Amino acid sequence: MNTDLRYLHLLSNTYPTVADAASEIINLEAIQNLPKSTEHFLADLHGEHEAFIHVLKNASGNIKRKVGEIFGNTIRETEKKELCTLIYYPEQKLELIKAAEEDLDDWYRITIHQLVRVCRDVSSKYTRSKVRKNLPEEFSYIIEELLHERTDDQDKAAYVAVIVDTVISTGRADDFIVAICNVIQRLAIDQLHILGDIYDRGPGAHIILDTLRQYHSWDIQWGNHDILWMGAAAGNDACICNVLRLSLRYANLATLEEGYGINMVPLATFALEVYGDDPCEEFIPKLLKDDGRLDEKTRHLIAKMHKAIAVIQFKTEAAIFNRRPEWQMNDRNLLEHIDFTNQTCTIDGKEYAMKSCHFPTISADNPNALTPEEDTLMKKLHHSFRVSEKLRKHIRTILSHGCMYTICNQNLLFHASIPLNDDGTLKNVEILGKSYAGKELMSYIGQLVRAAFQSDTPADLKEYAKDYFLYLWCGKESPLFDKSKMATFERYFLTDKSTYQEEKGNYFKLRNSEDVCDRILDAFEVTGANRHIINGHVPVHASKGENPIKAGGKLMVIDGGFSEAYHSETGIAGYTLVYHSRGFVLVQHEPFTSAQDAILRGTDIKSSTQIVEMSAHRMLVADTDKGEELRSQISELKDLLYAYRHGIIKEKRN
Structure with missing residues (x-):
């Protein structure tokens, strides 16, 4: 008898007699011979x-x-x-x-x-x-x-x-x-x-999640866009800005306003006051089809809101990058490298022409500082995200049904990548002074994400976890990004399209190799x-x-x-x-x-x-993870039968 006796006593509460245990063994053996489900x-x-x-x-x-x-x-x-x-x-x-x-x-x-x-x-x-x-x-x-x-x-x-x-x-x-x-x-x-990636671009992420909440059996491997919304729900202001910017870029406010009740009026008011005379041509929303759903006035209002939140985004991101120097992302604080006189921006020692230098809220002396008006606006937006009960409910759903990866029936599922070295070996990624790679990296990130939402998480760890959502969104060694940079600033403001290039990480370069895939598996x-x-x-x-x-x-x-x-x-x-x-x-x-x-x-x-x-x-079911689980249950039930028949445990007859 291999099963712990204490466990058998607990099992006997469910199967109190020899007949009960034997019937369940017959049932489980039969189930193993059904076809694998879809x-x-x-x-x-x-x-x-x-x-x-x-x-x-x-x-x-x-x-x-x-x-x-x-x-x-x-x-x-x-x-x-x-x-x-x-x-x-x-x-x-x-x-x-x-x-x-x-x-x-x-x-x-x-x-x-x-x-x-x-x-x-x-x-x-x-x-x-x-x-x-x-x-x-x-x-x-x-x-x-x-x-x-x-x-x-x-x-x-x-x-x-x-x-x-x-x-x-x-x-x-x-x-x-x-x-x-x-x-x-x-x-x-x-x-x-x-x-x-349930979120962003389309109008009904909240409807998808309402559907999934009622669905009988599902799991999710978090994507970079899901993480962005999770960060926003946790109170990361840079994530909030990114969520708003992407929604405005695609003229998709349905999930924000109708789905989660996010109040966009303060941002619209601020944008009209600050960028009223700015055509904001680079921020005209990217309409998916010319269906006439937006009139010219609305498109230009959205463009002004889009630029306003983009500028605030770069400032809030800089604050986090400066707070976390170990991420080595200070090179993305590009507002500091704008020459307003010559209308250029210096990146990696090279000057590039700006499309426009109309930034009424950016001070040349302290470009990353929020103006009092921007600070007030962010407090309102932060509050709107934090008090959205439906958003909290949906994020809890994503947390309870998913993580960074899962393994099911010999299949490894994850959204984007596994950080790799140039030779295809697993790359060590440092988080809070410790190195993680592969499975350990994905597992620890999953724990860190959850730590941002738990009341018993130590305050310093909770603050780091909240900041880390931004790194997962755009960090070089993030398994949800895995690129050299996120060139959002360059696409909006620089004329040289060569700066828009985002070099993919080694996973994307090497994933066609069977040896590399075998190594990951x-x-x-x-x-x-x-x-x-x-x-x-x-x-x-x-x-x-x-x-x-x-x-x-x-x-x-x-x-x-x-x-x-x-x-x-x-x-x-x-x-x-x-x-x-x-x-x-x-x-x-x-x-x-x-x-x-x-x-x-x-x-x-x-x-x-x-x-x-x-x-x-x-x-058959016997060939799946469920089959392995059933075989384990059958073994335990056979131990229970042995215990009953040899008087180790007494049957509980009425």
């Missing part, structure tokens, strides 16, 4: 909530594929499309169908039977117990009966028909259809992995013949022929440009990686029109699939 991987959502929610609803095209397989040529393609749209958007689609359908009861009968067949298929990988737990309480018994009885069984055909007819005659057909469609969506994806103790690294962060330029599968299949980069801002650059609208019992499938998506268009016209995201890796045999 995992979905998405990265770099960047606030594109409609496309994200649609991908969840259609399971990256998996539901459409299953409908095609189940019904084949027995129903028309238009009927398949209608059925899929109903599964994705049941409430909205029902309203349209009820307005157009003449024999509604007949449509209800046909549709309910079709939905039951689809539900039966997506539930086939799970135990009855797990399926039951995912059923809505009010229809649990009915759905379970329909799933496990077939109309081709002559003895049960009338029984099934009466159930369906009674659902219709009691006026519950609409509610039943909505319920079973939601069950199909839920069972089509067992585990969702978000590889970072070894360092993170990822074992197995079919192990992989999966990350996002850098968009894959599919239109230029770039392949998201790298290092001989050991690395998969699934940032295909989910954000609308990247569509023209990447040529596509994102990837979804699907890992099911047969292996890996990469789904390449074209741009999503809108949920409304999907409901009215039955449009779906056009997707193409690429088989990445197929397993020689169909993978």
